[in-house]
Amino acid sequence: MPGTVWPVTFLLFPGRHHVLTTFQADYLQSVTGPDGQCPEATVVWAVTSANHHTTKRNPVPYDRREAAIERLSTQTGLRSLVVAVHDVPPTDLFADATVKACEEALGEDLSPATTTVACSTASVAAMYRDLGYTVLPVEDGLDPQPARPWDVLLEIADGSDVWRKSAHPATVDVFERYRLDDHVRRCVNDPVIGDDGGLTPTRDYHTYAEAFETASDRKWEQIADFVRPGRILDIGCATGGLLERIDRDLRFHESDLLGVEVARHLMAECEHKLNQGVFSNPNVYFYQRNMLGDAIFSPNSIDTSISIALTHEIWSYTPPTSPSSRLDAVRRFVHNIAAHTTAGGVWINSDVCAPDDPDRQVALSLDDSDGRNPNSVRDLDGLPRAEVADHVGALSTRAKFDQFQHDFARNAGVIIGAETSGAAILLRLGDAMDFLTRKDYADNWLSESHEQFCGLTYADWTKIISEAGLSMAPGSHAWRNDWVITNRIAPVASLADPGGASIDWPVTHLLAIAEKPQ
Incomplete structure (x- = not known):
C-alpha cells in the first residue's frame, strides 16, 4: 500500500x-x-x-x-x-x-x-x-x-x-x-513426453514448426471437404497453422476451434498467435495435453476431430514393453476420440501408412556412388545436431541404410533383419519403406530414427476404427506420395522380388474419414 x-x-x-x-x-x-x-x-x-x-x-x-x-x-x-x-x-x-x-x-x-x-x-x-x-x-x-x-x-x-x-x-x-x-x-508418469515437454530431446522444433506452417495449405486442401461445423478439434495442432486455415473459411465462422498440443515448444507459438490476434474467431482455445491419457473432452462433445501426421508418433513413442503395447496405445487413442465425437461427427486422420503387404520379402538396391561409404557406422549419440546432419548428409544412400539400421534399432526399438544378395539387400517391404521415407531427414536424423512410419497398414486402421465404434466413410483411402517417389526415392533406389522381377512402389499414406453413426 x-x-x-x-x-x-x-x-x-x-x-x-x-x-x-x-x-x-x-x-x-x-x-x-x-x-x-x-x-x-x-x-x-x-x-x-x-x-x-x-x-x-x-x-x-x-x-x-x-x-x-x-x-x-x-x-x-x-x-x-x-x-x-x-x-x-x-x-x-x-x-x-x-x-x-x-x-x-x-x-x-x-x-x-x-x-x-x-x-x-x-x-x-x-x-x-x-x-x-x-x-x-x-x-x-x-x-x-x-x-x-x-x-x-x-x-x-x-x-x-x-x-x-x-x-x-x-x-x-x-x-x-x-x-x-x-x-x-x-x-x-507419461510414457511418451520427455522431461522438458517434447517427444525427444534431439528434435529441432524450429525446423518442425516451419515445416508445419509450410504444409498447412496442402493439408487443408486435402481435408477441407470433410470438416463439419460445430466444435472442431485439431489434435497435435503444432503451431496452429491448420486452425488458421479453418478460421479463414466462412463455413466455420460460428464454430469453436480447439487445438491440443503436447510439446511445450509448439504450444508457446500457438499462444503467441492467439495473443497477437491472428484469429478472427473469438472462440479459439489451445490446450497443452496428451490425448493418450484420460479423455479431456466430454462425451459426445466434438463434431470434427483432426489429426495430421500424429498417429505414427503415438505408435513410435510408446515404449515397446510388450508385443501389443504400441497397438494398445493407438487403440486407446482412437477409443478416446470415439467417446468425445458427437453422433454423425467425424475423425479425420491423415498420416503415413505401411504397405499393404509389409512382411513381403523384397530386394532393395541402393546407390552407393552419391556419397561416402565408410567401413562402419558411427555412434551419433551425444553429438551436436549439426555434426550429425553433416555426417549423415555426406553418406551415400547405401551407407545411409546401414546407419539407419543401427539407429532405428536403438531409438525406435525396431530391428531390421537384412542380408545382402549380390548388390541388393533382402529385407521386409515395410522396413525398406521405413528407410526410404526417412533417408533425406539428415537435419533431424536421430529424432526421425525414433519413429516407425510403417507400423500399421490401411487394413489395420480399418479394423482399429471399427473396434472403436466408428466406420470408414467415403473419401477414405490409402495413397502413394508420387512426388516423393519420383524426386527422392526412385533416383537412388529400386525394388524387386527376391527373383529379380521389378516391383512397383507401394502406398505411403492414408486418409481416414472415420464417422460415428447417428
Whole structure:
C-alpha cells in the first residue's frame, strides 16, 4: 500500500516451488523471526522454470505455484515477494541470472550486502557462495532428513496420499481445488513426453514448426471437404497453422476451434498467435495435453476431430514393453476420440501408412556412388545436431541404410533383419519403406530414427476404427506420395522380388474419414 516501507534485508529463496512443505514454512518463519539469522527479512521466492508447465520436470503452472506461495505467506505471516524466473539452459551463471531477474522484476538491490540465500541444493548453493552470498542450507545436512519438495511431488505421482503429511496446507488446498494431483500424475508418469515437454530431446522444433506452417495449405486442401461445423478439434495442432486455415473459411465462422498440443515448444507459438490476434474467431482455445491419457473432452462433445501426421508418433513413442503395447496405445487413442465425437461427427486422420503387404520379402538396391561409404557406422549419440546432419548428409544412400539400421534399432526399438544378395539387400517391404521415407531427414536424423512410419497398414486402421465404434466413410483411402517417389526415392533406389522381377512402389499414406453413426 502507499507509504509502506519494505525492509532492506531479503531472504532469497530460489526453487521451482511446485510443492511447498510444512518444514519449509517453519524454517522460513524461524529464520525471519526476531531470533533468526534474518529478522524481519522479506522472503523473495524466485520461482525458476516459471515459463514451463505440463512437463515431467515442471508439471505445475507458474500461476498455481504463485497462488500456493501467496496463500502460505498469508497463513504464516511471512512477508513475501514472488518473482517468475524463466528457464535457462544448464549454466554456471544460473545464480547470477536468477539474482538479476529478481532485481529487474522488483527494482531492489539483492546484492550480498542486503540479501541472504536459502538453498538446499549443494551445487546451486555453491554458485551463490561464489558470488559472495551467505547461504542457509534449509533441508540440507539435517538428520533425519525432512521431505524435500521433489520427493513429495514423486509421492503425488505414485498415487499415494502420504504426500499430504509433508505438504503445507497451502499446497494441499491449491492442489485440491485445481485437481493438480491428477495433473502431476499424468505429467510425471507419461510414457511418451520427455522431461522438458517434447517427444525427444534431439528434435529441432524450429525446423518442425516451419515445416508445419509450410504444409498447412496442402493439408487443408486435402481435408477441407470433410470438416463439419460445430466444435472442431485439431489434435497435435503444432503451431496452429491448420486452425488458421479453418478460421479463414466462412463455413466455420460460428464454430469453436480447439487445438491440443503436447510439446511445450509448439504450444508457446500457438499462444503467441492467439495473443497477437491472428484469429478472427473469438472462440479459439489451445490446450497443452496428451490425448493418450484420460479423455479431456466430454462425451459426445466434438463434431470434427483432426489429426495430421500424429498417429505414427503415438505408435513410435510408446515404449515397446510388450508385443501389443504400441497397438494398445493407438487403440486407446482412437477409443478416446470415439467417446468425445458427437453422433454423425467425424475423425479425420491423415498420416503415413505401411504397405499393404509389409512382411513381403523384397530386394532393395541402393546407390552407393552419391556419397561416402565408410567401413562402419558411427555412434551419433551425444553429438551436436549439426555434426550429425553433416555426417549423415555426406553418406551415400547405401551407407545411409546401414546407419539407419543401427539407429532405428536403438531409438525406435525396431530391428531390421537384412542380408545382402549380390548388390541388393533382402529385407521386409515395410522396413525398406521405413528407410526410404526417412533417408533425406539428415537435419533431424536421430529424432526421425525414433519413429516407425510403417507400423500399421490401411487394413489395420480399418479394423482399429471399427473396434472403436466408428466406420470408414467415403473419401477414405490409402495413397502413394508420387512426388516423393519420383524426386527422392526412385533416383537412388529400386525394388524387386527376391527373383529379380521389378516391383512397383507401394502406398505411403492414408486418409481416414472415420464417422460415428447417428
